[in-house]
Amino acid sequence: xxxxxxxxxxxxxxxxxxxxxxxxxxxxxxxxxxxxxxxxxxxxxxxxxxxxxxxxxxxxxxxxxxxxxxxxxxxxxxxxxxxxxxxxxxxxxxxxxxxxxxxxxxxxxxxxxxxxxxxxxxxxxxxxxxxxxxxxxxxxxxxxxxxxxxxxxxxxxxxxxxxxxxxxxxxxxxxxxxxxxxxxxxxxxxxxxxxxxxxxxxxxxxxxxxxxxxxxxxxxxxxxxxxxxxxxxxxxxxxxxxxxxxxxxxxxxxxxxxxxxxxxxxxxxxxxxxxxxxxxxxxxxxxxxxxxxxxxxxxxxxxxxxxxxxxxxxxxxxxxxxxxxxxxxxxxxxxxxxxxxxxxxxxxxxxxxxxxxxxxxxxxxxxxxxxxxxxxxxxxxxxxxxxxxxxxxxxxxxxxxxxxxxxxxxxxxxxxxxxxxxxxxxxxxxxxxxxxxxxxxxxxxxxxxxxxxxxxxxxxxxxxxxxxxxxxxxxxxxxxxxxxxxxxxxxxxxxxxxxxxxxxxxxxxxxxxxxxxxxxxxxxxxxxxxxxxxxxxxxxxxxxxxxxxxxxxxxxxxxxxxxxxxxxxxxxxxxxxxxxxxxxxxxxxxxxxxxxxxxxxxxxxxxxxxxxxxxxxxxxxxxxxxxxxxxxxxxxxxxxxxxxxxxxxxxxxxxxxxxxxxxxxxx
Numbered sequence: 001x002x003x004x005x006x007x008x009x010x011x012x013x014x015x016x017x018x019x020x021x022x023x024x025x026x027x028x029x030x031x032x033x034x035x036x037x038x039x040x041x042x043x044x045x046x047x048x049x050x051x052x053x054x055x056x057x058x059x060x061x062x063x064x065x066x067x068x069x070x071x072x073x074x075x076x077x078x079x080x081x082x083x084x085x086x087x088x089x090x091x092x093x094x095x096x097x098x099x100x101x102x103x104x105x106x107x108x109x110x111x112x113x114x115x116x117x118x119x120x121x122x123x124x125x126x127x128x129x130x131x132x133x134x135x136x137x138x139x140x141x142x143x144x145x146x147x148x149x150x151x152x153x154x155x156x157x158x159x160x161x162x163x164x165x166x167x168x169x170x171x172x173x174x175x176x177x178x179x180x181x182x183x184x185x186x187x188x189x190x191x192x193x194x195x196x197x198x199x200x201x202x203x204x205x206x207x208x209x210x211x212x213x214x215x216x217x218x219x220x221x222x223x224x225x226x227x228x229x230x231x232x233x234x235x236x237x238x239x240x241x242x243x244x245x246x247x248x249x250x251x252x253x254x255x256x257x258x259x260x261x262x263x264x265x266x267x268x269x270x271x272x273x274x275x276x277x278x279x280x281x282x283x284x285x286x287x288x289x290x291x292x293x294x295x296x297x298x299x300x301x302x303x304x305x306x307x308x309x310x311x312x313x314x315x316x317x318x319x320x321x322x323x324x325x326x327x328x329x330x331x332x333x334x335x336x337x338x339x340x341x342x343x344x345x346x347x348x349x350x351x352x353x354x355x356x357x358x359x360x361x362x363x364x365x366x367x368x369x370x371x372x373x374x375x376x377x378x379x380x381x382x383x384x385x386x387x388x389x390x391x392x393x394x395x396x397x398x399x400x401x402x403x404x405x406x407x408x409x410x411x412x413x414x415x416x417x418x419x420x421x422x423x424x425x426x427x428x429x430x431x432x433x434x435x436x437x438x439x440x441x442x443x444x445x446x447x448x449x450x451x452x453x454x455x456x457x458x459x460x461x462x463x464x465x466x467x468x469x470x471x472x473x474x475x476x477x478x479x480x481x482x483x484x485x486x487x488x489x490x491x492x493x494x495x496x497x498x499x500x501x502x503x504x505x506x507x508x509x510x511x512x513x514x515x516x517x518x519x520x521x522x523x524x525x526x527x528x529x530x531x532x533x534x535x536x537x538x539x540x541x542x543x544x545x546x547x548x549x550x551x552x553x554x555x556x557x558x559x560x561x562x563x564x565x566x567x568x569x570x571x572x573x574x575x576x577x578x579x580x581x582x583x584x585x586x587x588x589x590x591x592x593x594x595x596x597x598x599x600x601x602x603x604x605x606x607x608x609x610x611x612x613x614x615x616x617x618x619x620x621x622x623x624x625x626x627x628x629x630x631x632x633x634x635x636x637x638x639x640x641x642x643x644x645x646x647x648x649x650x651x652x653x654x655x656x657x658x659x660x661x662x663x664x665x666x667x
Contacts, residue, residue, distance in 0.1 A: 004363075004365070005295075005296075005299060005365050007299075010129070010131060010138055010143060010145060011041070011042065011045045011138060013145065013147060014045045014110070014112075014125075014127060014147070015045045017125050017127075017147050017149065018045070018046065018048075018112065018114055018125060020048040021114040021115060021116050021117070021123075022114065022115045022116075022117050023046045023047065023069065023112060023113070023114055024069070024072065024113040024114065024115055024122070024184060025069065025072040025073070025112075025113040025180070025181040025184040025185055026046060026069070026072070026073045026074070026110065026111070026112045026113070026181060027074050027075075027076070027109075027110070027111045027112075027166075027169075027181045027182055027185060028074070028075045028076070028109065028110050028133060029075075029076045029077075029105075029107040029108060029109040029110075029169070029350070030075065030076075030077050030078075030107075030108055030132050030133040030134075030137075031077070031078050031081050031104060031105060031106045031107075031108070031132055031334070032077075032078075032081040032082075032083050032132035032133070032134050032137070033075060033077035033078075033081065033082055033083060033095075033132070033133050033134070033470070034083035034084075034085040034133060034134040034135060035075075035085075035088065035089035035093070035095060035456065035470060036084075036085045036086065036087025036088055036089060037083075037085050037087070037133070037134060037135045037138075038075065038089075038093070038133045039059060039062065039087075039089055039090070039091045039093065040055050040058065040059065040087065041135070041138065041139070042133060042138060043062055043066075043073070043091070043093075044058070044062065046073075046112065047062070047065045049061065049065055055087075059090065059091065060481075062091055063090075063091055063092070063481065063572070066091055066092045066093075067092075067562070067563045067566050068560055068563050069092070070092055070476065070477065070562030070563060070565070070566065071092070071094065071178070071180045071181070071474075071476075071562055072180055072181045072184060073092070073093045073094065073181060074093070074094035074095075074096055074179070074180075074181040074182065075093060075094070075095055075096065075133065076096050076097075076098050076105070076169060076173060077095070077096070077097060077098065077105070077133070077470075078097070078098060078099060078104050078105040078106070079097035079098075079099055079390070079392075079394070079409075079469075079470070080099065080104070080386060080390045081104070081132075081386055082457075082468045082470050083134050084457055084468060085134070085135065088454070088455040088456045088457055089456040089470070089473075090456070090479075091476075092476040094178075094180075094181070094472070094474075095456075095470050095471075095472055095473070096173050096176050096179075096472065097173075097175075097394060097409075097470070097472075098169070098172045098173050098348075099392070099409060100172060100212060100347070100348055102345060102346060103212060103340045103345075103346040103347035103348065104340070104347045104348070104383065105172070105212075105347075105348045106212075106334050106341070106347040106348055106349050107165075107210065107333075107334050107348055107349060107350035108128070108129050108130055108131055108132060108137075108333070108334050108350070109126070109127060109128055109129075109350055110125070110126070110127040111124055111125075111126055111127075111162070111166070111185050112124065112125040112126075112127075113181075113184055113185050113188060121151065121152065122151075122152040122188055123149050123150060123151045123152060123188075124149070124150045124185055124188055124189065125147065125148075125149050126147070126148050126149070126150060126158070126162065126208075127145055127146070127147050128145065128146045128208070128332065128333050128350055128351060128352040129143060129144055129145030129146065129332065129333065129334075130143045130144050130145070130316055130317050130318045130332070130333065130334055131143040131145065131316070136314070136316070137316065140302075140313060140314065141313055141314045141315070141316035141317075142295065142299060142300065142313050142314065142315045142316060142317050143316050143317050144239075144317035144318065144319050144332045144333075145332065146206075146332045146333075146352040146354060148206060148352070150162075150188075150189065150192055151192070152188050152191050152192070153191050153192070153193075154192055154193070155192065155193045155194075155195050156192050156193075156194065156195060157194070157195040157197075157198075157205035157206060157207060158205075158206055158207065158208040158352070159189050159192045159194050160194045161207065161208040161209070161210065162189065162208050163186065163189050163190070164210075165208065165210045165350065166182055166185065166186055166189075167186075168210070168212075168213050168348075169182065170182055172348070175394060175407055175409065175435065175437075176396075176472065178474075198226060198227070203355055204226075204227060204230065204329065204353075204354070204355040206352055206353065206354040206355075207226050207227075207352070207353045207354070208350070208351075208352055209222050209223075209226075209331070209333070209350065209351045209352070209353055210348070210349060210350040210351075211343070211344045211345070211346070211347075211348070211349055212344075212345065212346060212347050212348030212349060213344070213345070213348075214345060215344075216344035216345060217344045218254070218342055218343055218344050219251070219335060219341070219342040219343075219344075219349075220251075220254040220255055220258050220342065221344075223258075223259075223331070223353065224258055224259075226353060227322075227329055227353065228258075228259075230322065230327070230329055230355075231259045231322045231329065232259050232260060233259075233260055233261070233262055234259070234261060234262070234322040234323055234324050234329075235261055235262055235263045235264065235321075235322070235323050235324065235362075235364070236255065236256075236259065236261035236263075236264040236265075236320070236321070236322055237264070237265050237266075237293075237319075237320075237321040237323075237364050237365060237366060238252070238255075238264070238265075238266045238267065238319070238320055238321075238337055239267045239295075239315065239317050239318060239319040239320075239365075239366070240266075240267060240269070240318055240335075240336045240337035240338075241267070241269050241314070241315055241316050241317070241318070241336065242269065242276075242336040242337070242338055242380075242381050243269060243276075243277050243281065243336075243337050243338065243379070244281075244337075244338050244339055245278060245379055245381065246278065246280075246281065247278055247280030247281050247283075247284055248280075248281065248284055249281060249284070249285075249337060250339055250342075251337050251338065251339060251341070251342040252266065252285070252290075252337055254342070255320075256288065256290075259322070261322075263291075264289075264290045264291070265290065265291040265292070265293045265364050265366050265368065266285060266290060266291070266292055266293065266337070266366075267292075267293060267294070267295070267315060267366060268282075268292040268293065268294060268369050268373065269315070269379075270294070270373070271314075271376070271380070273373070273374065274373070274374050274375065274376050275373040275374065275375045275376065275379075276376050276379040276380055277375070277379055278375070278379060279375050282372075282373075282375070291368050291369070292368070292369040293364065293365075293366025293367055293368055293369055294366060294367050294369060295315060295365065295366060295367070296365075296367060297312075299313075300312040300313050300315070301313070318332070318333055318334060318335050318336055318351075319331070319332055320335070321362075321365070323358075323362040324362075325361050325362075326358070326361075327355065327356075327358060328355070328356040328358050328362045329353065329354070329355050329356070330353070330354060330356050331351045331352070331353045332351060332352050332354075333349065333350050333351025333352060334349045334350055334351065335349050335351050338381075389465055389466045389467045389468075390465075390467040391417065391460040391461070391462050391465055391466070391467030391469070392408065392409040392410035392467075393406060393407070393408060393409070393414070393417055393419075393429075393460045393467070393469055394406065394407040394409055394469070394472070395407075395448075395458060395469050395471045395472065396437075396471065396472040396473070396474065397445070397448055397449060397452055397471055397472070397473050397474075398473075398474045398475045399449070399473065399474070399475035399476060399477070399478035399479040399571070400474070400475030400477070400478045400619065400621045400622070401475065401621055402445055402446070402449055402621075403439060403445060404439070404440040404444065404445035404448045404449070405437040405438060405439050405440065406429050406432065406437070406438055406440060407432070407435065407436065407437045407438070408432035408433070408434050408435070408436075409434075409435065410434065411434065412434060413431055413432065413433060413434065414429070414430060414431060414432035414434075415430065415462050415463070416428060416429075416430035416431075416462070417429050417430060417432075417460050417461070417462055418460070418461045418462075419458055419459070419460055419461075419469075420458065420459040420460075420461065421451045421455060421457075421458055421459070422455070422459075426444070426447050426448065426451065426458070427440065427441075427444040427447060427448075448471070452471060452473065452479075453480060456470055456471050456473065457469070457470060457471075458471060477562065477565045477566040477569060477570035477571070477572070477575070477622070478569070478570055478571045478621065478622065479571060480571050480572075481571065481572040481573045487582065487586075488579050488582045488583050488586065488589070488594075488597055489540075491544070491573070491574050491578070491579045491582070492540055492541060492543075492544030492545075492579075492597075493540070493544065494573075494574045495544040495545070495547045495548045495551070495574065496540070496543050496544045496547045537593060538596065541593070541596055541597055541600060542600070545597075545600040545601070545603075545604060548567060548576070548604065549604050549607065551567060552564045552567050552568055552604075552608060553611075555567070556608075556612050556615055561615060561618075564615065565615075565619060565622065568605075568608060568622065568626070569619045569621070569622020569623065569625065569626060570622070576601060576604065576605075576626060577622070577625045577626045577629050579597070579601065580597075580598060580601050580626065580629035580630055580632070581629045583597050583598055583632065583636075584629060584632040584635075591636055591639040591640050591643065592640060594636055595633070595636040595637065595639075595640055598630060598632060598633045598636060599633065599656070599659055599660070601626075601630060602630050602633060602660060603659065603660050605626060605627075605630065606660060637652055640652065
């Protein structure tokens, strides 16, 4: 490593690794989870699209970008570390809580399945780091990350251990049955040929390490097995923001005794210049021959400003560096220098051990602390700074069926639980059997569904204990969109647009409708509107429905069932039932235009029902909503007849069956 401490923006590093390729599935793991920030600021790294600067419009554009991935973006998080932040979740992301019976769910990973559309080559981009899915983790703290790529049908040393971790993850999230994103990623990894040797030509292959399972061994033992021959008698540097609250660090003692470093230096955790470790531990390190250190001010300064009084960034990186004059081996990941992190059966942790390319002699990153610091009376551990209490209640809601369920993830039978939203009492549950989903009543489910239009957070109260719950949502095609008031003409124009850029610009045109205030937001240049002749109107209707038909057929033929569901049965601004319902409510519109739109919608529905019977039968809720909306055709027909004469009824009797009779094209 020739340039000292490497520096890069995490979001940009991930975007650069994806490199414009199509994302097919993504799995994220985190301890702390801010779902609103994740949707606004981290999800965009997955898509090679230009997004609007306004947060609400950006979410609307992301809602569109996520459709091909329906159900294939998932975040696994520790429910004890939810961050409510300044916004809720509203996009199609599976939010799956994981609570180990001992310790915390503490890994920070991303596994992203990508495809090069020109070569059709698929890969999994693997990020292993220290950053939680929060604003502090991705924007503010000093963090670390390792990025690598595993190619389909390729060779990899890490693939076996990553597969084992993903199987363990699925087992720990056993309260949820569907793990589509995990399945897709595991399918690709099964095609990869494992490299069994630890090194080739005296260079160590990267190794994926994880613990927090029954058969796992302590971190020091895993390091010794993999790279003990390199690590002994090297210099050691440890960056960890949290230490045990004891006068002796058993994990550090284990590393020192096992690998006998020539010199070793440890980050001094500080908060506003106050050391976050016991004085006894500080003295123990120095008595053992070690040194305490700080990162250079240039790394810590916010915005690169080193002026006196400038705010410093928090160091949250977890790095273990072993180096000599000629080589360097580094462990990057989620392992704090604590007993729960280092023991095999404590926290669930992950890290990547790899050899770093060096072209000059490695040096310590940390600057030695010379003067004895001030010490906090009560040093803070990571679990001490959790923002919310905890009640082990899980909740899920399916937008397709309107069904809501709760599950008690505590010990024994649950006590009586009161559920609130921002101080408003919603419903109560009690006497839940452990680890068994119980359906809420129809009334309570309806109350929850209405609240989920505004927030995905609930507050559960048991006695004097309060905890935040993040609701797991499915059937997102049926979730009402952020934007609800496109006119039928707007929807037809939207269907007819060929590119994502056109659709993004069109959505941006409606920014003022999303604004909370009356201030007009900046938008992209307006798209030209079609003419208003009868030819233009009818041609636009036929073109819009033709585009929708091709899109639905292409999605179903390519097994993108959820994308087709969004369009045919969903509740989004451009879903077919929404258009028909808008037509039914548009009393001031031209009856002929409205009648023709409904006739086209019926033609499309018949086509999909006849050619894709299994898909049609898979969504009774969506079919029922669409058929109920299509019933307006009889009303519009009578309006046309009343506006004309008896010959109109005879004409429609002749015209309708011929219009609706289309040759079925095999799927």
